[in-house]
Amino acid sequence: MTAATQGLHHVTALAGDPQKNIDFYITGLGLRLVKKTVNFDAPGTYHLYYGDEAGRPGSLMTFFPWRGIAPGRIGAGQSTSTAFSVPAGSLGWWVDHFASVGSEAKITSTSSSEERLLVRDPDGLQIELVATHENDPRDPWDSKSVPAEYAIRGQHSSVLTVRDAEGTIGLMVNDLGMRIVEQEGGRTRLAAGPGGPGALVDVHASGLAPEGLTAGGTVHHIAFRVPDQETQLAWRNDLVSRGHQVTEILDRQYFTSIYFREPGGVLFEIATDTPGFDIDEPLLELGRSLKLPPWLEPSREAIEARVQPVSLPTENNPEVAA
Template sequence: MQLLGQHHVSIMTGQAEKNFDFFTRVLGMRLVKKSVNQDNTTSYHLFYGDAVANPGTEVTYFDYPGIGPSYPGVSSISSTSLRVPTTASLKFWAERLDALGIHHAGLSARAGRDVLAFEDFEGTQLVLVADNGEAGVAPGEPWAAADIPLEHAIVGLGPVTLTVADPKPTALVLTQLMGFRRIGAYPSPAGDFAEIEVFATGEGGSGAEVHLEARPDLPKFRLGRGGVHHVAFRIPNEEEYAKWIDRLAASGLPNSGRVDRDYFRALYFREPNGILFELSTDTPGFDIDEPIESLGEKLGLPSFLEPRRAEIEAKLRPLAL
């Protein structure tokens, strides 16, 4: 019973159209599902991923027009990484971002890997990380965007960074409950603070890592546009999912219990510093209601919302993508 790595990361946006433009045209990712927030069906939920919507490649956005800004701080998922094939890819992306007028921090290294940090138009902290043939969780399949060579395309999620006031209780949940293992640490970019600890699960590699940063000097994070709502980790199938439900129940941590999202089964809980974690199955996938070839082209609704399609569509604002 082992988590395989990152499944998806979900973030807030106040401008879904501009968000779509950024992720599909600037970053060259594929819109693999256009759906609704199942807990608030008046809000869109957009999923960006690789060419075939593989688990472990999706960045998702909840659309809330007019939402206020996020305020950085502790109890947050402070950065999200996206995998690219090589260091040469990072050089391509640095030149591309420069040409588009998007500020970036230049090539640097984190946890022994070459990286390129930047942010989107709403302040989401993003990091491109080079695989460079590293062993571990396999990358996804690159999507053929018009002006991005396949050899430099984004191929999945890399490490997420958790920023907390006290790392010890979070580390215990990662290792004792979730089965992660501590594999090292690296200096914090913030300077005179503790090292950032690196935890891995499954086969390891950048697609299966959590980086844990202690910043007791910071205020508490406030979620708004550009802020990360939660991170989800991969469960291979529904048989394993049932075991994780039992494991969470036995741990004593409050949790959601079984949640059926149709495209995957989910289980939610907050670790001791208040960050929302989700455990999600790889199955059945995003192609249960539309073929791979036309993913994201229509409004996808889970089967339990399909009878309400007319009502839901009537209440959604027009979305021109």
């Protein structure tokens, strides 16, 4: 194995109405929209990135919102739940907060190690907030709707639901450099690097789950971190030598990416930590303007005519919002 991931980079899902998506993830979850761009492979729709103040890897949730998209089906061959890390003792506040914005949330599990709260976004995507006593030193985005003392610190973990977990777990251990840290029933928890929030994946083996259908309200892919493009290229060569069908390195402007499917059917991405989201707009202004890569700038007028106009809450850019 040439390299090993240090954890989650981002999760990307499919949505419907972009304004409802923005309102839920900024006002509901208290994240910051750090980039408003388009799907580089299908520039008729947005690609929205949410995260902490700077959109650091491991804090990110991204969406392709397609107006009128049909509902998907959450099931086998998908990442079926995305969890964010919040402070211990905060879930009661979150239940009240979600009620205040019209979203129903419920605490689904409590144990000595962690508590979980489940909420669904406007398209039915399953989002969990996980409160543990494990230290999470990442700084939150301190927003008007979610004060820092309760706020999301970043990704906690993702759940992969597959028919047969053996191949999925084998790939994650042998090809991604993760390690098994816990097994209980049909669930296996794997950790990357030093472990902890942002470095965890739960593999759930289920022969009863319906086959997943990727459409509205489902995860499209999950991405793992690699520090730079040099490491990414070496890792790609290693994956190809092991028989995986891996894309070429693709320029996503704010990072570069490779993609492949694991044996259970989940689409994996390996994304670089660099160059980041402030390469084309200042930190204070992240998310305010539609940003396009150089190769799409000549089509800006046509693209702006196709995407739905949206507005951002002023809390997204409090120091510059007009």
